[in-house]
Amino acid sequence: MALPDLESLRELVNVRLDQLVPMGAQGGPAAAARYSLLAGGKRLRAIITLTAARTHGGKLETALDAACAIEMIHCASLIFDDLPAMDDAALRRGVATVHAKFGQDIAILAGIGLMNGAYEVLAKAQHTTEAQRLDMLRIVTRAVGWQGLVHGQALDLNSGESDAQIDAIHEGKTGALFIAAAECGGVAAPSVSEKDRRALRSYGRALGFAYQAFDDVLDQVVCDEAAGKTTGKDGGKSTAALGGEACIQSGTALANKHFDQAVKAVGKTAPLASLAEFIRRYFAATVAAA
Amino acid sequence: MALPDLESLRELVNVRLDQLVPMGAQGGPAAAARYSLLAGGKRLRAIITLTAARTHGGKLETALDAACAIEMIHCASLIFDDLPAMDDAALRRGVATVHAKFGQDIAILAGIGLMNGAYEVLAKAQHTTEAQRLDMLRIVTRAVGWQGLVHGQALDLNSGESDAQIDAIHEGKTGALFIAAAECGGVAAPSVSEKDRRALRSYGRALGFAYQAFDDVLDQVVCDEAAGKTTGKDGGKSTAALGGEACIQSGTALANKHFDQAVKAVGKTAPLASLAEFIRRYFAATVAAA
Numbered sequence: 001m002a003l004p005d006l007e008s009l010r011e012l013v014n015v016r017l018d019q020l021v022p023m024g025a026q027g028g029p030a031a032a033a034r035y036s037l038l039a040g041g042k043r044l045r046a047i048i049t050l051t052a053a054r055t056h057g058g059k060l061e062t063a064l065d066a067a068c069a070i071e072m073i074h075c076a077s078l079i080f081d082d083l084p085a086m087d088d089a090a091l092r093r094g095v096a097t098v099h100a101k102f103g104q105d106i107a108i109l110a111g112i113g114l115m116n117g118a119y120e121v122l123a124k125a126q127h128t129t130e131a132q133r134l135d136m137l138r139i140v141t142r143a144v145g146w147q148g149l150v151h152g153q154a155l156d157l158n159s160g161e162s163d164a165q166i167d168a169i170h171e172g173k174t175g176a177l178f179i180a181a182a183e184c185g186g187v188a189a190p191s192v193s194e195k196d197r198r199a200l201r202s203y204g205r206a207l208g209f210a211y212q213a214f215d216d217v218l219d220q221v222v223c224d225e226a227a228g229k230t231t232g233k234d235g236g237k238s239t240a241a242l243g244g245e246a247c248i249q250s251g252t253a254l255a256n257k258h259f260d261q262a263v264k265a266v267g268k269t270a271p272l273a274s275l276a277e278f279i280r281r282y283f284a285a286t287v288a289a290a
Numbered sequence: 291m292a293l294p295d296l297e298s299l300r301e302l303v304n305v306r307l308d309q310l311v312p313m314g315a316q317g318g319p320a321a322a323a324r325y326s327l328l329a330g331g332k333r334l335r336a337i338i339t340l341t342a343a344r345t346h347g348g349k350l351e352t353a354l355d356a357a358c359a360i361e362m363i364h365c366a367s368l369i370f371d372d373l374p375a376m377d378d379a380a381l382r383r384g385v386a387t388v389h390a391k392f393g394q395d396i397a398i399l400a401g402i403g404l405m406n407g408a409y410e411v412l413a414k415a416q417h418t419t420e421a422q423r424l425d426m427l428r429i430v431t432r433a434v435g436w437q438g439l440v441h442g443q444a445l446d447l448n449s450g451e452s453d454a455q456i457d458a459i460h461e462g463k464t465g466a467l468f469i470a471a472a473e474c475g476g477v478a479a480p481s482v483s484e485k486d487r488r489a490l491r492s493y494g495r496a497l498g499f500a501y502q503a504f505d506d507v508l509d510q511v512v513c514d515e516a517a518g519k520t521t522g523k524d525g526g527k528s529t530a531a532l533g534g535e536a537c538i539q540s541g542t543a544l545a546n547k548h549f550d551q552a553v554k555a556v557g558k559t560a561p562l563a564s565l566a567e568f569i570r571r572y573f574a575a576t577v578a579a580a
Contacts, residue, residue, distance in 0.1 A: 085394035104375035120431035130420040141410035
């Protein structure tokens with residue numbers, strides 16, 4: 001199976017996101033949200049949603065608003081995570097973080113607006129049935145909530161750093177939204193079985209862990225400029241605690257284990273498997289170049 | 291028409307809210323959310339929703355989850371507003387604000403969890419149809435979004451204090467959620483017309499302005515202890531700028547004008563009209579006792 005055309009999918013998401021968030025007043029919350037949301041990014045979660053829908057015979061148009069909503073949630077979570085009271089990061093994707101540029105008050109409102117906007121988009125999602133919209137809303141709110149992103153970030157704030165805790169942090173901070181991204185894609189398909197949905201959730205979970213393992217490696221080995229964000233804030237966590245070559249090797253091994261699980265969950269011939277392999281190669285090349 | 295049994299309605303909302311937010315870990319986001327959400331409060335917005343549903347022949351059980359979701363959103367907005375980057379308030383309802391007690395990081399996560407939880411509750415609202423749930427979701431996300439609470443709070447942050455700006459701030463910060471509260475109640479009723487919904491929105495808007503006018507008066511005349519929150523943070527705004535007796539008189543006159551409009555919107559015999567009159571008397575008595 002050929003690799004999905006990632007550039008086309010990314011551009012599709014970018015164009016739709018541009019439609020979904022208003023310009024707003026200069027220096028206001030909507031402008032700050034757009035600054036962060038439209039600054040780039042891999043759109044990995046959105047691409048998972050779109051690819052999952054296609055894998056199960058769904059149309060891109062049915063999955064597109066869910067894909068965008070998940071990117072909006074992800075963007076909101078980055079804005080909140082970067083705040084001084086959280087990770088206190090000055091740089092993100094190579095430019096000033098939202099609070100550094102617009103102030104903390106506007107950054108918080110931008111985050112709220114993006115979260116709320118994501119749910120508004122889901123409640124109005126184009127080319128979907130009422131049942132699909134509500135299904136997606138339940139999936140995404142579960143991913144964000146007390147047992148999802150909010151939980152993962154809270155654990156991260158006062159983590160003791162046992163392996164079990166680190167897994168729980170990654171499950172919440174990264175895994176939950178990857179799982180939701182994959183499952184929402186399935187919901188957008190015309191007739192996805194409960195077994196398919198379970199496989200999609202396993203895929204999302206494994207890919208989330210793989211992504212996080214590689215991100216930890218990159219966080220350790222790449223300097224501020226190359227990574228485009230303030231690094232070292234997550235220092236002392238997970239494989240990053242090992243440092244140097246050992247860190248790269250053990251992190252890569254861990255990521256590969258999870259990539260293998262992701263591929264296994266959906267079967268080698270699925271477009272989702274090609275996507276997992278592409279991400280694996282992308283990260284390996286990035287680490288090698290660093 | 292007899293006044294709705296406010297104490298019963300309030301207790302109903304409190305019991306359901308207690309079910310809707312998990313206990314969570316000690317000192318964590320859910321615990322912080324419960325600390326704020328279950329500390330009391332008039333539950334005015336929820337009571338509006340429940341009373342609006344009844345006015346149009348709806349059942350309480352159909353409107354209850356929407357009423358609770360709106361209180362969760364309201365509570366989240368208070369947590370965010372109290373943050374050091376916003377109003378920097380140490381007290382709320384007579385006790386320490388969430389960030390003062392749990393830290394800013396946990397307070398932000400509690401606010402996110404409550405917002406997200408509200409949408410989860412709406413997406414799963416008991417005893418409603420899919421169409422009702424999506425209708426309520428669209429109403430509430432519009433109220434919170436770029437033209438609602440987020441907009442009102444952003445205007446408030448750098449307000450020049452013209453009358454038009456103050457109205458826009460109040461429309462966003464208070465009116466938007468009152469409007470949503472009233473309209474969601476209508477949606478919970480079996481067959482509410484577009485004309486009814488328009489009347490409910492007018493009612494909510496007028497009641498929101500009336501509430502805000504009285505709140506400004508109270509903010510000026512009541513000292514910290516009696517008001518149960520850090521006062522003076524909104525100083526210099528609206529009628530509060532006048533100070534003293536003139537402030538009380540002009541603020542009361544303004545509130546009465548809006549109360550009259552609220553009653554007019556729904557008709558004198560509606561339970562909602564009784565509710566507006568009750569709130570009017572409650573505030574007048576509170577101001578007189580101060």
